[in-house]
Amino acid sequence: MNDASNEVARERKPVDASSASEEPSRRRHGEGGLNLKPSGRMPSPTSLEHRSGGDQTVGQYSVDNAVFSCRDVNVFYGSKHALKKVNIDVGRKQVLAMIGPSGCGKSTFLRCLNRMNDTIAGTRVTGSIKLDGAEIQAKNQDVVQLRARVGMVFQKPNPFPKSIYDNVAYGPRIHGTTRSRADLDDIVCTSLQRAGLWDEVKDRLNRPGTGLSGGQQQRLCIARAIAIQPEVILMDEPCSALDPIATARVEDLIEVLRESYAIVIVTHSMQQAARVSQRTAYFHMGELIEVGETDRVFTNPRHRLTEDYITGRFG
Amino acid sequence: MLEGHISRAFDGALAALHIRVVEMGGLVMDQVREAAAAYTDWELGLAEHVLERELQVNQYNATLNEEQLTLIARRQPVAGDLRAIIAMSKAVAELERAGDEAKKIARTVLAQGSRPGPATSRDVRHLGQLAVSLLRSALEAFDRLDGSLALEVIARDKELDSEYAAGLRRLMTRAMEDPRQVSVAIEAAFALKSLERIGDHARNLARQVQAMGRDSQPLPETAMTPD
Numbered sequence: 001m002n003d004a005s006n007e008v009a010r011e012r013k014p015v016d017a018s019s020a021s022e023e024p025s026r027r028r029h030g031e032g033g034l035n036l037k038p039s040g041r042m043p044s045p046t047s048l049e050h051r052s053g054g055d056q057t058v059g060q061y062s063v064d065n066a067v068f069s070c071r072d073v074n075v076f077y078g079s080k081h082a083l084k085k086v087n088i089d090v091g092r093k094q095v096l097a098m099i100g101p102s103g104c105g106k107s108t109f110l111r112c113l114n115r116m117n118d119t120i121a122g123t124r125v126t127g128s129i130k131l132d133g134a135e136i137q138a139k140n141q142d143v144v145q146l147r148a149r150v151g152m153v154f155q156k157p158n159p160f161p162k163s164i165y166d167n168v169a170y171g172p173r174i175h176g177t178t179r180s181r182a183d184l185d186d187i188v189c190t191s192l193q194r195a196g197l198w199d200e201v202k203d204r205l206n207r208p209g210t211g212l213s214g215g216q217q218q219r220l221c222i223a224r225a226i227a228i229q230p231e232v233i234l235m236d237e238p239c240s241a242l243d244p245i246a247t248a249r250v251e252d253l254i255e256v257l258r259e260s261y262a263i264v265i266v267t268h269s270m271q272q273a274a275r276v277s278q279r280t281a282y283f284h285m286g287e288l289i290e291v292g293e294t295d296r297v298f299t300n301p302r303h304r305l306t307e308d309y310i311t312g313r314f315g
Numbered sequence: 316m317l318e319g320h321i322s323r324a325f326d327g328a329l330a331a332l333h334i335r336v337v338e339m340g341g342l343v344m345d346q347v348r349e350a351a352a353a354y355t356d357w358e359l360g361l362a363e364h365v366l367e368r369e370l371q372v373n374q375y376n377a378t379l380n381e382e383q384l385t386l387i388a389r390r391q392p393v394a395g396d397l398r399a400i401i402a403m404s405k406a407v408a409e410l411e412r413a414g415d416e417a418k419k420i421a422r423t424v425l426a427q428g429s430r431p432g433p434a435t436s437r438d439v440r441h442l443g444q445l446a447v448s449l450l451r452s453a454l455e456a457f458d459r460l461d462g463s464l465a466l467e468v469i470a471r472d473k474e475l476d477s478e479y480a481a482g483l484r485r486l487m488t489r490a491m492e493d494p495r496q497v498s499v500a501i502e503a504a505f506a507l508k509s510l511e512r513i514g515d516h517a518r519n520l521a522r523q524v525q526a527m528g529r530d531s532q533p534l535p536e537t538a539m540t541p542d
Binding site for chain 2: 270271274298299300301307308310311312313314
């Protein structure tokens with residue numbers, strides 16, 4: 001019955017009153033009954049905030065005791081203004097999800113947080129991005145040091161063509177954070193444990209990391225990121241190349257990591273943002289449209305564009 | 316609110332659900348009118364018809380619940396869509412209960428207890444008309460997702476409540492004047508109470524329209540000034 005009625009409605013797109021009133025079921029008790037014309041329509045909501053090129057983000061973008069504090073961040077790729085006056089804080093021990101259609105600037109913003117945009121010629125970043133109160137855009141900022149504090153996990157798992165052990169040990173080795181082999185063993189072991197991979201790989205630490213499954217590789221990359229004990233972990237669509245089970249594992253891992261790190265995740269899956277994050281930021285055409293508690297954004301978005309995007313009305 | 320999705324199938328499914336709730340409402344409204352008429356005219360046939368169609372009302376209730384669950388499972392709606400589906404689910408529950416009240420009135424007639432006199436009939440007929448009219452307005456508001464009409468229904472329910480109280484007082488007066496009327500008065504009081512409850516269900520339905528119309532409770536603040 002359900003399928004049948006869906007079928008009817010599908011053919012009828014968009015539902016119009018005349019065809020609906022022809023349904024036999026309506027006529028059955030129509031006599032003297034309700035002579036209503038189902039419209040299936042709703043007047044457009046008025047209380048949602050509509051913006052007309054304003055530059056104010058809807059919702060609370062600042063948090064107490066922020067790890068990252070970003071103000072008026074603009075990014076230009078050559079003459080293209082890719083990110084426009086973004087103000088947002090990243091809170092400690094919580095997950096900030098960034099959502100929005102392709103090309104909205106969410107990945108661009110993520111890459112600002114560990115100065116990955118430096119690697120793209122013709123990129124200019126203006127505004128203030130402070131990590132623990134210190135400006136990371138400063139000329140004297142050591143980028144290698146910054147990236148040790150702000151780890152990153154990419155969309156496609158990208159283990160180095162080395163052993164599982166060496167993948168995890170790589171960061172501590174180059175940053176010189178360990179003194180002995182025993183220390184290093186310890187870090188590799190705990191990192192793999194925290195990434196939920198230890199039990200699966202403990203007997204084959206010397207096998208190549210590239211021989212693992214996609215989900216395992218991604219968790220290896222996460223283990224590699226946390227081996228240098230960063231303060232913040234950036235994740236750029238970490239699950240888009242994974243199957244649902246591997247995705248669930250990574251999401252479960254994010255939940256655990258949140259107890260120790262701030263996590264910023266860019267995701268195309270709104271359900272994933274709803275599942276893993278405490279705060280959600282919605283970007284649209286280079287602007288930060290709305291940011292707020294995830295619980296609120298997915299039940300009660302304030303901005304029309306946010307509502308339209310999360311309910312699947314454009315994107 | 317219900318349309319405009321990229322997935323037109325989702326639009327269609329939501330609209331189909333909406334239409335079927337309105338259909339169910341039409342049936343329930345007819346049930347209320349027939350039940351009230353069965354009581355005031357003391358018509359056995361009408362009362363039997365109400366009881367037969369109560370099965371249809373229950374069928375609507377069961378099917379619509381299933382459809383709502385399916386839609387939630389398959390589409391994982393959020394924000395306004397989720398609110399709309401939950402509101403429709405509550406609307407169905409209100410309609411189902413209104414249908415139950417109509418059934419109670421019909422049962423009184425079928426029991427063939429004490430036939431109401433002209434004055435009592437008039438009171439029940441009057442309250443029945445009010446209840447049907449309230450239910451009709453609530454359904455119109457639900458169908459068009461018309462928030463202002465919904466507000467009107469919520470206000471008009473108070474009118475029905477005071478008519479109910481007045482009807483009860485008149486029943487009591489008649490029973491005191493003529494003790495042979497006591498059994499009629501008790502049954503009539505239950506019928507009036509059922510109609511009053513139907514008014515409440517119409518009001519609750521109107522509240523769901525408001526929940527669908529727009530969701531958001533305003534936040535304390537919008538954009539914050541930095542630090």
